[in-house]
Amino acid sequence: MSHFEPKPERYDLMKYNRCGNSGLMLPALSLGLWHNFGKIDDFKNARKIVCKAFDHGVTHFDLANNYGPPPGSAEKTFGKILKKDLKSYRDEIIVSSKAGYTMWPGPYGDWGSKKYLVSSLDQSLKRMRLDYVDIFYHHRPDPNTPLEETMGALDLIVRQGKALYVGISNYNPEQTAAASKMLKSMGTPFIIHQARYSMFDRTVEGGLLDVVEKEEIGCIAFSPLAQGLLTNKYLGGIPEGSRAASHRGNGAIEEDQISGEKIEKVRQLNEIAEGRGQSLAQMALAWVLHDKRITSVILGVSKSKQLMDSLECLNGPEFSKKELKAIQGILG
Numbered sequence: 001m002s003h004f005e006p007k008p009e010r011y012d013l014m015k016y017n018r019c020g021n022s023g024l025m026l027p028a029l030s031l032g033l034w035h036n037f038g039k040i041d042d043f044k045n046a047r048k049i050v051c052k053a054f055d056h057g058v059t060h061f062d063l064a065n066n067y068g069p070p071p072g073s074a075e076k077t078f079g080k081i082l083k084k085d086l087k088s089y090r091d092e093i094i095v096s097s098k099a100g101y102t103m104w105p106g107p108y109g110d111w112g113s114k115k116y117l118v119s120s121l122d123q124s125l126k127r128m129r130l131d132y133v134d135i136f137y138h139h140r141p142d143p144n145t146p147l148e149e150t151m152g153a154l155d156l157i158v159r160q161g162k163a164l165y166v167g168i169s170n171y172n173p174e175q176t177a178a179a180s181k182m183l184k185s186m187g188t189p190f191i192i193h194q195a196r197y198s199m200f201d202r203t204v205e206g207g208l209l210d211v212v213e214k215e216e217i218g219c220i221a222f223s224p225l226a227q228g229l230l231t232n233k234y235l236g237g238i239p240e241g242s243r244a245a246s247h248r249g250n251g252a253i254e255e256d257q258i259s260g261e262k263i264e265k266v267r268q269l270n271e272i273a274e275g276r277g278q279s280l281a282q283m284a285l286a287w288v289l290h291d292k293r294i295t296s297v298i299l300g301v302s303k304s305k306q307l308m309d310s311l312e313c314l315n316g317p318e319f320s321k322k323e324l325k326a327i328q329g330i331l332g
């Protein structure tokens, strides 16, 4: 790829949703860089995916300090792509990063202390060659640090001008309500919760979505395809090059999570998707977005072909009551 020139019509190709009651609009489909953007991955492929996404109206790129491998390298890759291709588009892009998982040795490189969060974001900014991120998240709740300290760190980061908005991820409904109360009392722009949500993991329906609605914050869904399980890729076994075949640890899907019972459900869901004229990936993404409390879903892709397939989910038919009932019946 030589010089990158995005399509002028890119914003007509995407739907943008307001994030809670904030001024920020996010694309219905965002791009996540957890896998496939590390130092061990092919830079050309990474660059192609990011540029293709931007070219199709995907304005939001989701990172974290620990994405790689090795940790930190996805931010470096993204920084390189920003510099090469997207430098003049910084004001058209929403970049998020996070801290909360193990990042460096010793007592200050993990969890939720002010020391960790502030230093980690400084490191992330250097890796991405940015002055600020648009959204900074606390990546997971820390049972041993007072919530006041972690939320105070998020507030400080905004006041330092290093993030415009803040969010939390993997917090349960009670923790979310408490965090929201604290951040609101400090006047911190807390606008978003990042939570796992897919046909195969519906935990958020048990209270979290009610809390985000009540608190008027957005919700962005991660692993909407259950890491690839909600596609047709595992119907005939585990293909070479797939995430399940590459065993990368850090919570990545492994062979034993791809059980006969799950695959049977995938097969049945795939039939419904075919009946709708969609790929299963498209139907699974549309299903998550079908709940109006979901601001955006974060796509993870290993190839630009997958990105193009997934983006088409916005152009599929609405779900009929019959389809939703049949899906519910399969999911149980």
Ligand SMILES: NC(=O)c1ccc[n+]([C@@H]2O[C@H](COP(=O)([O-])OP(=O)(O)OC[C@H]3O[C@@H](n4cnc5c(N)ncnc54)[C@H](OP(=O)(O)O)[C@@H]3O)[C@@H](O)[C@H]2O)c1
Binding pocket: 031, 032, 033, 034, 035, 062, 063, 139, 169, 170, 194, 195, 221, 222, 223, 224, 225, 226, 227, 228, 229, 231, 232, 233, 241, 242, 243, 244, 281, 282, 298, 299, 300, 301, 302, 303, 305, 306, 307, 309, 310
């Ligand atoms: N906050 C958190 O704690 C947290 C945790 C996890 C993820 N996240 C965020 O969410 C993002 C997405 O998570 P995820 O990667 O697990 O998402 P996912 O959409 O559930 O899974 C992505 C995988 O599905 C497969 N795939 C995607 N589109 C496809 C298509 N159209 N057809 C066939 N296969 C397709 C690819 O698998 P192959 O690689 O096998 O080709 C891809 O790597 C991450 O990058 C990260 O930004 C956040």
